[in-house]
Amino acid sequence: MDTARAQYRVHQCSKCPGDTGYYCVSCPCDLCPRCKEGHLNDLKTIDHDVVKHNEKYWGNVEVLCTRSAYQGKRQQHKETIHTIKSETLFYRSVLRTGIIADINTCHKKFSLFQLEMNAKAKRLKERLDNIRCDVDFKHRCRKQRKDVHGYIASIQIYLDRYEKSAIRPLQFLSSIKTTHVTPKHRTLHNSQMSMTESLNKVAVLESLIKIKCTERGDRSVGEDHFLKPLPKPELHHSLTVRGADGCYHISCFTTDQVFVSDKEGNLILTNTKEDIFCHLKDICSDDSIKCNGLHTVNNENELIYIDGNYNIKKQPRNQGKPHIFITTTDSIWEPQCVYWSPSTGDLLVAQYKRESAKNEKVQVVRYNQTGQEKQAIQHKPDLYSKPSYITENNNGDIIVSDYGLSGAVVVTERGGRHRFSYTGHPSGSGLRPRGICTDALSHIIVCDGRTYTVQMINKDGQFLSHILVRPAGILQPYSLNYDVNTHRLWVGSEYNNKICVYRYLARQKTISEHLFDKRTHASEDEMPKPSRAIDPNSTHVILKPLHDIKYTETSQKDKECLQKVMTSDHRLHESRIVTGECQATVDAKGLESQTLHRSIRISGVENCNHISFVTLDQMWVNDRRNLILWNTDGGILHRLIDVYCGSNQGSHTVNSEGELIYIDRNYNINKLSNNRQIVSVLVKRKNFKWLPRCVYWSSRTGDTLVGMFSVHKNKGMYSKITRFNKNGHWTQTIRRDSSNQDIYSEPSYITENNNRDVIMSDWSGAVVVTDHQGRHRFSYTGHPPGSGLKACGVCTDALSQILVCDRRTDTVHILNRDGCFLSLLTTQIDGVFKPCSLCYDYSTHRLLVGLESNKVCEYEYITEPKDLSDGRPFNTDRNGSSNSTCSDVSMCVDNS
Structure with a gap:
């Protein structure tokens, strides 16, 4: 072989043209020294395992033994290595930048002082020379x-x-x-040489030196200098806590291990790989506090928790036998929640005492590291009602999540003086605070059980943003923990045993990293760029020709004569409406009100939980016990007994043949013939883990959409949408988003839009919309986003608008097909208007609204174009074109 002509391949960095020197085991990828630093400094990859590149190729037995010993030591000192890589080295680069700047500043200032000192020294020398010559x-x-x-x-x-x-x-x-x-009288000169006032030692030193050195302690970098919020939180990873029934509190043990407690009195130590390392069962399981912040972890990685006897125990780091740390001698004062302060090393315990129905007291007790009481701060009942979680901010403020009657985040300074109480956004709108924590920027983060959001406020109580709005996978966030090492947020769910870890903070790049990026991009620009391939999973919209839509002369005419919206008294707060290319903000003051066509009282039912339209004068209506066919002229035509009638659930639908499709008591999906004589099983229940909850028959495909739920012990409840064809055979399942996270919680009502979007009214606080292929489009959580929604009946109209009942505000929301809020349909009937169910009549373009009472109200809120003289009912094109669209969906909906 001609070695002179042999070609040698040099490994190249995966991120830049530089030569590789390191290898990331977690990614995996090759890294040059510079990219390795950036890889470990990025909070997205801060916990990745980066090794030298030659360690990747250890192969023979001897080397494997060496590697095994090396890996053992590496695992033993994993936390120290992580701290050095992710924190110490990063701080070093930041501090080095500051030191270099200070040195340059000192050089400039010293040069000015040096010139002044030289001038003064010259003048002093001249003075001394003159004295020596003259005297x-x-x-x-x-x-x-x-x-x-x-x-x-x-x-x-x-x-x-x-x-x-x-x-x-x-x-x-x-x-x-x-x-x-003549005698000469002479005077003797006995003068002595001395330094005058202007020439004394102190004056000379002060005249020569004007540089003052002030002792400022060790150089440090504040978190606010290198951390910044991300525009939108990013899901880092998720895990399922095996054996837990809900995740009601989280305490970080290491960067990849957490303690999790549930409502059944289990305390589990698990990791990101879902392994179980420890399972304690003596944690307090009292119904009044079992969902509180019952445990915490100190600096020594020792678990501290409240046991069943209200003692506070401590478990060693090696998961040894727990021992009593603080004994509760006063049986009246019951500890509610605990938090260990990393800044002071103290343990904060919120305690509650109820002497009588009208005499309740709350105090926060501070204990030192040996369990001795240092401070007791008592508060009146009007400040706290029932503390559930407690934490401490970087400035020493004590923060309590009060889930009782006050419903507030209560913040006091270290001595106990009340600073403020946060009661939701906007102020006073209401809050059900649950898990709470603070981050490196002194932000206060809290879960709200009313709106199913995670909210962030600053240290002075000012609302900043909704970090999460009904996040996929969790859906009902309950518990929080902030990891100070990786700056990630751990969020636990009440709805199931799922925990999701998010990145919502990022590190700002240092000057050296910015310079390196410029050099890297410059070198990349010189390299030929490969042609881009369109990723089918990307967020870019790929337009395809619609081969299945035929445009007739009549449909074009209909399209040109789009229906007008007789908008209401609709109290349109503020929404984005786009017509053509013009975009404006519209205030709905003074708009015309909708028309109440008629009000029908349905005998035989207590309330109208769901409506299925049959003909102009017939409809199926159900309450919690009955499903009846009602005729506007003759009353009850038919009553079904063997039917599943749940509250706030769309358990029946009608197909194009006028046949009723409903869920029976055995959770089969049955079909009742239009003559009401024959009942047949359309979909027989086979899987006893999944139960149908709501149904909808699609007029566009002839399919039946079924909202299903499943309750698993120690796993929570899960939901999905299943599509069955005309023969009752399964064809599709819709359950998760692109991140493989569940998007449904409690299916309530289901429908389909003109563009074949599948729309689910989820009782847990959202209208969830997917396209016909099952890809999650958006989730509407009220107006403004995150304000809260109790979604009940849902339907769509001829303009592809989505209408949904909100039981929280007792209103009907009108959205466009992209989830942009348009208006509120607010009407009061006999002083009470509590809408439960909706049904849109495509033949008359009227809206049927079922109330919590036994009334159905029929509204006319859109009219047909007057130029349609053939008497045909107006139909929009199958693509669902509308004169009201939203170009900026993010302004109105949550796309997480």
Whole structure:
């Protein structure tokens, strides 16, 4: 082999043209050093297992043994490795950027100080030089000494002459006369050299130095500097907690393990692979608090929970035998929920005491790490009524989810002073708070059992957004937990034993990552780009020709003369209406009201739970016990006994032959002939786990759509829609969305639109719409989105509009086929208007509204075009064209 010509292949990074050095076991993909850092910094992949690329190819026995030992140590220190990779290294890069900026700033400031210091030093040197030149003390002392010595010598001469005057007086007097000596009075200079005030030591130092250093502690990075909310939460993964009956509270144990408690007193430790590691059964199962926040995990990964005797126990990290941490000596004060504070290491316990029906007290007790009471904060009953969950914010605020009469998130500061109470959005609209937590940005996140949403407010109680609105898979969110390591939100369901993990925060890129991205994109732009293939599972709309629709002259005429909406008193709050290319916001003040054609009192039933239209003067109506055929002229024509008549359920329908299709008491789907003589089984119940709940016969396909539900012990309730053909054979099942998450909770009523969309009225708070192939299109949860909906009867009209009864507000909502809210149909009959069921008559274009009483009201809210003179009933095209469409569905519906 010619080695000189041999070609060697260098592994290339999966994300950029760089050379690979690492391998992600979780993805899997090859990564260069730079992309490896970004891969671990991204919250989407922060917990992925990234190893050196050569570890991927360990093969022989000796190497396998080494690898086994290596993997064992790696698993032992998994959390430490994760912290270093995902947090420490990321913080290092962020801190390094800040340090470099500070160094550059210091250099600039030091250079300015240095120039000033040099100038001052020069001036000081000149001063000292002048002093040394002007004051030569040594020279002056010598001169003074010479003068003193001369003066002493002259005095001595004079003295000598004076003493000799006694011997020769005449000679002395003559000498005085000729040489007069005048005494010289000299002052002695005994000055000492000293530093003046302007030249003292302190003044010199202060004049030279103006740089002040302030001690600020260790350098750190706040979470708000590198975290930002995502436009829309992303589902990271989901898991089913085996053996749990609902997920009522969650406590994160590790990044992939959580403790989950249910309503039956089970406390289970599971992981993302749905393995069970621990199952405790001595957790408190009192009906009054079993759905509260009964457990928490401390910094040492020790489980702390409330047991059946209201003692607070602690279980070691290795799942050893639990021991009593805090004994409840006062049987009157009952602990309701617990939370361990990672910032202080204290344990917060909300306690409740009921002395009488009118005397209730609540207190929050703080215990230290040894279980000693540090603080007791008592509140009056009007602040709390029944605390169910408790947590602590980053600023020390104590946050309580009060599920009692107050229905609020109550926030107090550390000392117990009340700060605010959040009661829903808009303020005062109502809240049923359940699970609660806070995140790294000090946001408060709470589950609302009224609207089945997860809401986020800031630390001061201002509403920010709905993170989740009736999320698929969970449908009824109940419990929450925020993982501080991965910044992910764990959400548990009351409806079933499902937990979904979401990413709603993302990390902001550092400067170095931005520069690297620019270089990477620049290199990618230089590379030839492959042609794109359209992904059939993508969100892009693929338009196909409609071969099954035939356009006749009459249908074109009908299309041009679209029906007018005689809009109501409809209280159209604010909605987006698009006509052609014009889009506007419409206020419905002053619009004409709909027309009440007639009101029919149905004898033989207590209320009108469901209506199936037969002819202009005949309809099937049922309450909780009876299903009767009512004639507007003659009263009851027929009564069925062997029928499943549930409240808020569309348990019957009528086909084009006038035959009644209904669910019987054995959950078979039967067909009653139009002469009401023969009953035949259309679909026989075979699977005893799935039970039919509502039916609808499709006039477009001749199929029967059946809403079904299934109740499993320790698994919750699940629902689906099943399609049967004319012969009663199964053809389709609609159950999950593109993420394989359940989209139905409690099927109530079912119908089909002109464009063959399948529409389910789900009692748990939504109108769920899928296309005819079963792909989830949208879920309508009220107006505005997330405001709450108790969906009952549902139908569609000739304009492909969707009409649904809302028992929460006792109104009828009108939507377009894309889920955009159009208006509210509000009418009061005898002071009470509580709509339960709907039925649209395509022959007269009138709406039948069944009330909670035994009345059916017939409304005319759309009219036929006046230019149709042939007397035919108006029909829209099969595609369901309408003059009211919504270009921005996200403004009106939840597409999660």
